[in-house]
Amino acid sequence: KQEVTQIPAALSVPEGENLVLNCSFTDSAIYNLQWFRQDPGKGLTSLLLIQSSQREQTSGRLNASLDKSSGRSTLYIAASQPGDSATYLCAVRSTGANSKLTFGKGITLSVRP
Amino acid sequence: NAGVMQNPRHLVRRRGQEARLRCSPMKGHSHVYWYRQLPEEGLKFMVYLQKENIIDESGMPKERFSAEFPKEGPSILRIQQVVRGDSAAYFCASSPMGQELRGPQHFGDGTRLSIL
Numbered sequence: 001k002q003e004v005t006q007i008p009a010a011l012s013v014p015e016g017e018n019l020v021l022n023c024s025f026t027d028s029a030i031y032n033l034q035w036f037r038q039d040p041g042k043g044l045t046s047l048l049l050i051q052s053s054q055r056e057q058t059s060g061r062l063n064a065s066l067d068k069s070s071g072r073s074t075l076y077i078a079a080s081q082p083g084d085s086a087t088y089l090c091a092v093r094s095t096g097a098n099s100k101l102t103f104g105k106g107i108t109l110s111v112r113p
Numbered sequence: 114n115a116g117v118m119q120n121p122r123h124l125v126r127r128r129g130q131e132a133r134l135r136c137s138p139m140k141g142h143s144h145v146y147w148y149r150q151l152p153e154e155g156l157k158f159m160v161y162l163q164k165e166n167i168i169d170e171s172g173m174p175k176e177r178f179s180a181e182f183p184k185e186g187p188s189i190l191r192i193q194q195v196v197r198g199d200s201a202a203y204f205c206a207s208s209p210m211g212q213e214l215r216g217p218q219h220f221g222d223g224t225r226l227s228i229l
Contacts, residue, residue: 004155031214043119043204043222044156051215089156098161098169099213100146101206105155 002027002094006104013080014112021075021107023090028068034101035064035075036089044089048075080111115140117207117221118187125227126195134190134224138207145188146218147180150202162188192226200228 003026013019023033032051036044048057048064050073056065063076073090087108091101118137126132138145147159161169162182173180177195182188192199202225206218 034217036220041225044206044220046217046219049217091156093214099144099208099218100158100161100169100172101148101156101218102158103148103156 002030002092002097002102004090004092004102004104006088006090006107008107009105010108010110012110012112015080015082017080017111019077019080019109021077021088021109023073023075023104025071025073025092025102027094028071029095030068031093031095031099033064033066033073033090033092035062035073036091038087038089038106040087047088077109080109082111082113085109085111117142117205117219119203119205119221119224121224122222123225123227125229127229128196129194132192132195132199132226134192134203134205134226135187136190136205136207136221137187138205139209139219141209142207142219143210144208144213145182146206146208147188147190148204148206150204150223152201156204159190195226195228197228200226202226 005024034049035047050057050066061078066073087106089106091103145162148156150156158172160180177193179191202223204223206220
């Protein structure tokens with residue numbers, strides 16, 4: 001059974017800092033991994049999708065990496081801004097599990113001005 | 114292109130009543146997924162549907178919950194005889210045919226269900 005872990009649960013950093021959010025999963029048999037952003041009381045916004053054959057994906061100040069064999073992914077945020085404050089979720093799509101996503105509990109990021 | 118549309122955004126029900134949650138997928142998407150987010154918990158998969166078919170309902174509680182995605186109209190998640198423990202945010206996601214394994218899932222803004 002796939003399990004996704006995101007530690008720590010919360011993180012507070014000063015504005016301008018580069019930061020790394022971690023995600024680990026127990027079963028490396030995955031199709032892909034997706035990072036989302038969730039603002040309080042809102043839905044999920046897809047940030048990046050990394051296929052199992054890829055090592056990383058970039059979008060603006062965001063870079064996500066994937067090490068499938070070790071069951072790890074990181075989301076790197078460059079030059080953090082207060083507007084980056086949100087909960088960041090990672091989710092994996094496992095092979096043999098239809099196409100459902102298994103989510104971590106998320107990391108709540110607060111960027112202080 | 115309109116995104117995934119869920120309604121209502123907020124729903125209040127008394128214990129024992131029925132709750133109906135609606136989801137209209139993105140245009141051209143034929144796969145719908147329902148997830149539930151309980152307070153202080155991550156999102157949990159409930160059910161995966163294609164038009165007129167339930168593909169995977171392994172995450173659905175065995176009683177009181179049902180889902181459908183008819184040929185015409187939105188997908189409906191129905192909860193009968195609601196209890197306080199059903200209070201949660203319910204999210205719908207969609208993906209197009211052929212991208213259900215490799216493509217991204219697109220999420221709606223959710224329905225916040227509160228049981229009095």
